[in-house]
Amino acid sequence: xxxxxxxxxxxxxxxxxxxxxxxxxxxxxxxxxxxxxxxxxxxxxxxxxxxxxxxxxxxxxxxxxxxxxxxxxxxxxxxxxxxxxxxxxxxxxxxxxxxxxxxxxxxxxxxxxxxxxxxxxxxxxxxxxxxxxxxxxxxxxxxxxxxxxxxxxxxxxxxxxxxxxxxxxxxxxxxxxxxxxxxxxxxxxxxxxxxxxxxxxxxxxxxxxxxxxxxxxxxxxxxxxxxxxxxxxxxxxxxxxxxxxxxxxxxxxxxxxxxxxxxxxxxxxxxxxxxxxxxxxxxxxxxxxxxxxxxxxxxxxxxxxxxxxxxxxxxxxxxxxxxxxxxxxxxxxxxxxxxxxxxxxxxxxxxxxxxxxxxxxxxxxxxxxxxxxxxxxxxxxxxxxxxxxxxxxxxxxxxxxxxxxxxxxxxxxxxxxxxxxxxxxxxx
Numbered sequence: 121x122x123x124x125x126x127x128x129x130x131x132x133x134x135x136x137x138x139x140x141x142x143x144x145x146x147x148x149x150x151x152x153x154x155x156x157x158x159x160x161x162x163x164x165x166x167x168x169x170x171x172x173x174x175x176x177x178x179x180x181x182x183x184x185x186x187x188x189x190x191x192x193x194x195x196x197x198x199x200x201x202x203x204x205x206x207x208x209x210x211x212x213x214x215x216x217x218x219x220x221x222x223x224x225x226x227x228x229x230x231x232x233x234x235x236x237x238x239x240x241x242x243x244x245x246x247x248x249x250x251x252x253x254x255x256x257x258x259x260x261x262x263x264x265x266x267x268x269x270x271x272x273x274x275x276x277x278x279x280x281x282x283x284x285x286x287x288x289x290x291x292x293x294x295x296x297x298x299x300x301x302x303x304x305x306x307x308x309x310x311x312x313x314x315x316x317x318x319x320x321x322x323x324x325x326x327x328x329x330x331x332x333x334x335x336x337x338x339x340x341x342x343x344x345x346x347x348x349x350x351x352x353x354x355x356x357x358x359x360x361x362x363x364x365x366x367x368x369x370x371x372x373x374x375x376x377x378x379x380x381x382x383x384x385x386x387x388x389x390x391x392x393x394x395x396x397x398x399x400x401x402x403x404x405x406x407x408x409x410x411x412x413x414x415x416x417x418x419x420x421x422x423x424x425x426x427x428x429x430x431x432x433x434x435x436x437x438x439x440x441x442x443x444x445x446x447x448x449x450x451x452x453x454x455x456x457x458x459x460x461x462x463x464x465x466x467x468x469x470x471x472x473x474x475x476x477x478x479x480x481x482x483x484x485x486x487x488x489x490x491x492x493x494x495x496x497x498x499x500x501x502x503x504x505x506x507x508x509x510x511x512x513x514x515x516x517x518x519x520x521x522x523x524x525x526x527x528x529x530x531x532x533x534x535x536x537x538x539x540x541x542x543x544x545x546x547x548x
Contacts, residue, residue, distance in 0.1 A: 122165040123149070127158045134159045157250070285312040289322055296534050297492025299462060302326075302499060323531065327523040330495060333479045333504040339364070342413055342422040344443060345481070346472055347455035349428030352483035352509060356455060357423045358392040360507075362515035364421050370397040372420040376412055378403045378442060379427035389425055409446050424450070431471040443475040451478040453506055456497070458488035465497040477503060482521070485510035489537045491530035 124142060128134035131151070138146050138161055146163040154160055286307055293303045310325050312318045339360055345353040361373050375393050377386040377400070386402050393400035401416075403409050409424075416422055426443070429436040443452055454477050456465055469477075480503050482494055498505055508526065511517030519525075 124163050124165075126161045126163065127154070128161075129158060131159050134161045137161075138163045283312075283314075285314040285318060289318060292319065293322070293326075295538070296530050297462075297490030297496070298326075299492075299496040299500070302329075302496050323527050324524075326495075327527045329499050330523040330526055331498060331502055331504040332521050332523050333506040340420050342424065342447070342450045344424035344426055344446070344450055344452050345455055346426045346439075346443070346452055346475070346477075347428065348430050348468060351428065351455045351457045352481075353428060353455050354388050354392075354425050355512065355514070356481055356483060356507070356509055356518065357389070357425050359509065359515045359518040361392060361396055361398065361421070361423055363518075365396045365398065366515065368420065373398045374416045374419045374422050375400045375425070376403060376409075376416075376422060377401070377425040378409065378439065379425060380404045386425075409442055413447055413450060431467055436471070440472070440475055452476065453478060454480045454503070455483050456480050456494055457484045458482055458491050458494045459484045460493070462493035462496055465494060466501070469497060469501050469503060473501075479504040479506040481505075481507045481509060482526070483509040485529060485533075486517075488533060491526070491533055495526065495530060 126134050126137045126141065128137055134151070135148075138148065142163055142165060146165060149162045149164050151159060151161045289312060290303055290307060293306060294300075306322060306326060310318075310322050312322075345357055347353055357375065361375060364373050373396070375389055375398055377389050379386055380402065386400070390400050392398075399416075401412050403412055413422065427435070427439055429439065443450075452472075452475050454469065454472050456468065460468075480498065482491075482498075482505055485491065485508055488494075497503070505521035505526065507518055508521050508529075509518045510529075
């Protein structure tokens with residue numbers, strides 16, 4: 121007897137494979153569902169039609185003889201046989217089915233299995249269970265799809281709530297790099313009339329929200345410049361010191377550095393001191409910042425350069441503690457580079473805010489592709505802008521902050537980089 125195995129996605133396809141590959145002389149011996157979900161059928165050729173011994177040799181139960189003495193026992197036995205009747209009926213059905221299968225010629229067996237509803241039902245029980253599970257999964261996916269569709273429609277509804285004038289202004293404000301909260305606030309505050317002056321009125325309203333430290337063209341007193349590494353603290357100090365020396369001479373300025381963590385960190389500041397002919401003092405573990413400030417209190421301008429550290433540096437706590445213990449007349453300015461992302465700037469402000477910042481300096485305007493991120497942070501944090509620095513030239517590339525100048529610079533920067541991007545993408 122030859123045996124072959126066939127696999128298919130369901131029972132009908134498996135039986136069809138048996139019929140096509142083996143022919144009408146095939147006899148199905150067994151079937152099962154594999155772990156992969158497929159149906160496996162074992163078919164045989166030259167089957168002799170003999171049935172298993174447990175069916176053919178099983179004797180049929182015979183009722184005991186009925187006598188007058190055993191009448192009560194017979195009644196009890198009948199109740200037992202009646203209780204076993206469903207099981208006996210099932211066994212008899214299987215025996216009759218086996219006898220029917222053995223009596224049918226081999227060439228009709230495949231078609232009989234394909235057409236008999238009892239066999240078909242018994243072979244597809246697992247298929248029905250898996251079909252029910254698939255239907256449940258499809259129902260859950262349909263619910264998720266409906267939820268996403270509702271969210272999409274809600275977003276479209278909010279977007280369509282804006283009239284054409286508001287939509288146009290919102291697009292232009294977003295192109296400046298402003299945060300969504302700032303843009304929404306401006307659209308709520310400014311009434312747009314669909315005229316040409318709408319954009320100018322929006323920019324003017326935006327400038328009114330930028331906090332600016334109003335002061336004269338000169339800086340007097342003690343100032344400490346703080347911020348992460350590489351933001352331009354030392355260069356900013358050099359520009360301010362150079363402008364002051366040009367107007368009042370070198371006897372009115374002193375430079376102080378607390379950066380003793382990096383190798384030769386104070387050399388750049390010493391270079392500025394030699395060029396400007398002003399004293400440079402290094403505050404280390406053997407000296408105290410307050411003593412230095414008291415010593416040079418007669419100078420009209422004292423500029424303190426601090427160590428540049430990222431917010432996760434463990435040494436930053438010592439720098440912040442030094443600033444907290446400093447005299448109250450020492451003003452702390454945070455240098456924020458416009459080249460950083462909004463979240464980075466916000467994190468820096470949150471970390472250094474514990475020393476009670478008096479303002480900030482926006483640096484690297486010339487290197488930034490968008491000023492909206494920095495503008496959003498100073499508006500949201502209510503941090504006054506004292507200076508803006510837009511280059512490396514000393515002492516030229518620094519000026520006192522003015523709100524309208526910052527907004528004009530933001531619009532100009534956005535337009536310039538929009539043209540550059542277009543030329544790179546589409547060619548000039």
